Amino acid sequence: xxxxxxxxxxAGVSISTVSYALSGKRSISSDxxxxxxxxxxxxxxxPRASARALAANRTEILAVTAPLHxxxxxxxxxxxxxxxxxxxxxRDYDTLLLVQDDALSGMKRSAxxxxxxxxxxxxxAAHDERxxxxxxxxxxxxxxxxxxxxDGLVCVDLDFESSIRQSIDALVEAGHTRIALIGxxxxxxxxxSNYPLRIQREFARxxxxxxxxxxxxxxxxxxxxxxxxxxxxxxxxxxxxxxSTANAVALLxxxxxxxxxxxxxxxxxVIAAGMTPVLSRTPLxxxxxxxxxxxxxxxxxxxxxxxxxxxxxxxxxTLVPPVYQSxxxxxxxxxxxxxxx
Amino acid sequence: xxxxxxxxxxAGVSISTVSYALSGKRSISSDxxxxxxxxxxxxxxxPRASARALAANRTEILAVTAPLHxxxxxxxxxxxxxxxxxxxxxRDYDTLLLVQDDALSGMKRSAxxxxxxxxxxxxxAAHDERxxxxxxxxxxxxxxxxxxxxDGLVCVDLDFESSIRQSIDALVEAGHTRIALIGxxxxxxxxxSNYPLRIQREFARxxxxxxxxxxxxxxxxxxxxxxxxxxxxxxxxxxxxxxSTANAVALLxxxxxxxxxxxxxxxxxVIAAGMTPVLSRTPLxxxxxxxxxxxxxxxxxxxxxxxxxxxxxxxxxTLVPPVYQSxxxxxxxxxxxxxxx
DNA sequence: TTGAAAGCGTTACCAT
DNA sequence: ATGGTAACGCTTTCAA
Numbered sequence: 228x229x230x231x232x233x234x235x236x237x238a239g240v241s242i243s244t245v246s247y248a249l250s251g252k253r254s255i256s257s258d259x260x261x262x263x264x265x266x267x268x269x270x271x272x273x274p275r276a277s278a279r280a281l282a283a284n285r286t287e288i289l290a291v292t293a294p295l296h297x298x299x300x301x302x303x304x305x306x307x308x309x310x311x312x313x314x315x316x317x318r319d320y321d322t323l324l325l326v327q328d329d330a331l332s333g334m335k336r337s338a339x340x341x342x343x344x345x346x347x348x349x350x351x352a353a354h355d356e357r358x359x360x361x362x363x364x365x366x367x368x369x370x371x372x373x374x375x376x377x378d379g380l381v382c383v384d385l386d387f388e389s390s391i392r393q394s395i396d397a398l399v400e401a402g403h404t405r406i407a408l409i410g411x412x413x414x415x416x417x418x419x420s421n422y423p424l425r426i427q428r429e430f431a432r433x434x435x436x437x438x439x440x441x442x443x444x445x446x447x448x449x450x451x452x453x454x455x456x457x458x459x460x461x462x463x464x465x466x467x468x469x470x471s472t473a474n475a476v477a478l479l480x481x482x483x484x485x486x487x488x489x490x491x492x493x494x495x496x497v498i499a500a501g502m503t504p505v506l507s508r509t510p511l512x513x514x515x516x517x518x519x520x521x522x523x524x525x526x527x528x529x530x531x532x533x534x535x536x537x538x539x540x541x542x543x544x545t546l547v548p549p550v551y552q553s554x555x556x557x558x559x560x561x562x563x564x565x566x567x568x
Numbered sequence: 569x570x571x572x573x574x575x576x577x578x579a580g581v582s583i584s585t586v587s588y589a590l591s592g593k594r595s596i597s598s599d600x601x602x603x604x605x606x607x608x609x610x611x612x613x614x615p616r617a618s619a620r621a622l623a624a625n626r627t628e629i630l631a632v633t634a635p636l637h638x639x640x641x642x643x644x645x646x647x648x649x650x651x652x653x654x655x656x657x658x659r660d661y662d663t664l665l666l667v668q669d670d671a672l673s674g675m676k677r678s679a680x681x682x683x684x685x686x687x688x689x690x691x692x693a694a695h696d697e698r699x700x701x702x703x704x705x706x707x708x709x710x711x712x713x714x715x716x717x718x719d720g721l722v723c724v725d726l727d728f729e730s731s732i733r734q735s736i737d738a739l740v741e742a743g744h745t746r747i748a749l750i751g752x753x754x755x756x757x758x759x760x761s762n763y764p765l766r767i768q769r770e771f772a773r774x775x776x777x778x779x780x781x782x783x784x785x786x787x788x789x790x791x792x793x794x795x796x797x798x799x800x801x802x803x804x805x806x807x808x809x810x811x812s813t814a815n816a817v818a819l820l821x822x823x824x825x826x827x828x829x830x831x832x833x834x835x836x837x838v839i840a841a842g843m844t845p846v847l848s849r850t851p852l853x854x855x856x857x858x859x860x861x862x863x864x865x866x867x868x869x870x871x872x873x874x875x876x877x878x879x880x881x882x883x884x885x886t887l888v889p890p891v892y893q894s895x896x897x898x899x900x901x902x903x904x905x906x907x908x909x
Numbered sequence: 910t911t912g913a914a915a916g917c918g919t920t921a922c923c924a925t
Numbered sequence: 926a927t928g929g930t931a932a933c934g935c936t937t938t939c940a941a
Contacts, residue, residue: 228680228682240912242936243912243914244910244912246937247937254910255911256911273680274681274935276627277618277621277622277682278622278933279934280621281618281934281935283917283936301643301647301650302642302646308665309636312667321665323629323663324649324662326653340616341569341617342617571918573918581927581928582928583918583929584930588920588927591920593921595926597926616919619917619919619920619933620920621919622933622934623920624933625920
């Protein structure tokens with residue numbers, strides 16, 4: 228590996244000139260600049276990362292903590308890590324992956340040893356131990372997800388409330404007035420970050436504001452059939468369903484509706500709001516306002532880089548607007564034919 | 569952040585004593601050793617990663633390249649990255665993730681700038697451009713997967729041949745003599761690394777050696793029904809199936825068999841060989857000799873660390889023996905009842 | 910526009 | 926058993 232000194236010698240200039248010529252941090256005569264660049268190219272020179280990091284006090288690395296605990300979908304999870312990595316590269320940062328047990332301890336380690344310039348926190352729980360840690364370290368940190376208490380934290384998430392309002396608006400525009408939300412199971416509500424709760428609240432509030440008949444179903448299990456059973460018992464004649472639940476429920480919903488003699492969108496219109504599609508071949512087969520990692524991760528990385536480079540004012544919580552994806556599962560409300568059993 | 573000098577001052581010793589006391593690289597009186605450790609603890613001292621890396625010429629980081637191209641399952645893929653990361657931590661290494669476009673260029677970048685001490689190559693294709701690169705750089709590199717030409721490379725993979733032989737042995741022990749392999753589609757054969765081909769070859773060879781009636785099906789699509797159609801046309805009365813194909817085929821196989829009036833294991837015994845189960849809730853519902861990332865990744869990391877630390881002789885290709893997982897889908901061959909349609 | 914040299918915080922060699 | 930210090934390869938300040 229060639230060093231900066233080799234380049235300097237080859238180009239017949241001083242070390243500092245090489246450094247400046249390559250970094251562009253001060254003006255260099257175009258002549259010597261080319262000589263330096265040529266020498267660097269022929270020697271295959273690349274600055275040694277550790278030397279540069281020590282001198283510049285910057286590693287150009289972001290740490291990504293992803294605990295991956297039991298009730299999160301590892302598939303969706305790694306999608307976030309991927310998107311962060313991709314976004315980071317566009318800003319010339321690499322990413323260090325901290326998983327499992329090491330998610331918390333690694334975050335400490337990284338901060339203490341200045342391994343990374345900043346930290347991205349994934350899979351944020353309502354009461355996340357990494358929140359306290361983030362407040363105690365000086366290393367810039369951005370959460371993708373919103374914990375209960377955001378004091379002193381920088382967070383990025385989808386604007387779930389907006390996704391709910393847009394879902395309801397779409398149903399209303401199509402003429403639906405009896406609608407329902409299929410939310411997460413109660414267990415999930417307890418463990419996950421607080422967005423499922425925020426979603427349910429906003430659904431109730433906004434449906435009422437628009438004068439709709441609306442119910443919320445927190446299914447007892449991941450069985451779509453059970454959820455529908457409850458839904459149509461509580462509110463027969465429902466023609467619009469907003470989905471913000473486990474992927475397992477969503478994937479079997481169409482079949483479960485068919486079992487009741489209901490077709491999508493002939494009898495029932497369906498929209499998925501704030502769900503993360505499984506990474507495999509097929510996206511959810513519904514109109515959707517998804518929590519897409521490709522939406523939130525680049526924003527989070529931008530903010531983090533801003534924090535690191537000291538340019539951006541650190542706003543507390545940034546909510547990214549969802550994007551409506553149409554797949555033809557919302558249609559005009561039909562004349563109520565054969566009430567659901 | 570406290571530096572080694574702060575610790576030295578607090579403990580009343582020289583910085584070299586601190587360094588040695590903490591690294592244990594030379595004998596220190598237990599008295600001063602404790603004083604140093606106390607000072608380090610109270611000051612929350614941790615060596616600055618970049619300084620240590622520069623001086624010791626070692627970053628304690630492994631780079632992981634994972635291109636994630638179209639026809640690989642991203643789910644399975646990230647499972648490998650995860651397992652590498654976990655294995656690396658047990659050896660005190662962190663992992664840097666290089667994905668997509670950056671998988672190749674990042675590998676260069678990493679090697680040129682000494683970002684990482686070693687490189688793990690994932691998702692290895694038969695003709696992988698990273699093979700050539702690996703030969704040209706001095707950074708220790710280990711492939712998880714085997715490219716066509718392994719000259720000068722260090723590779724780790726499942727012993728697929730053994731998984732096939734064990735599958736056949738299990739079927740023979742249960743009394744099956746008419747067996748079939750459902751392999752990958754021809755498209756996949758062309759693109760992926762060469763293990764699907766090696767599997768088909770070994771299946772043919774070993775089945776013949778054991779005197780069995782055997783056919784190999786390369787399904788035209790990912791439809792399990794199509795595969796079975798061909799299978800039973802080519803060899804009616806087949807009672808043992810070895811599966812080494814796309815997860816999509818495997819997941820729907822039981823249903824497709826049921827459509828033909830065949831139950832597992834009553835009429836047909838099934839074993840999956842060398843397949844990587846999807847990361848989601850359910851593993852494949854068959855007896856299996858899976859390509860489990862938890863099997864190969866730790867081995868690869870161990871070898872890589874050995875290469876880095878210069879202890880281990882670098883054997884070219886290491887094949888990890890598969891582990892048989894029983895799920896009750898292999899049973900005694902019944903008297904041939906009602907030939908399959 | 911350029912060069913010299915002082916750090917950056919470790920490790921490890923050479924002394925004692 | 927311990928201390929002094931060169932070296933690691935770069936960035937950046939200070940001088941010219």
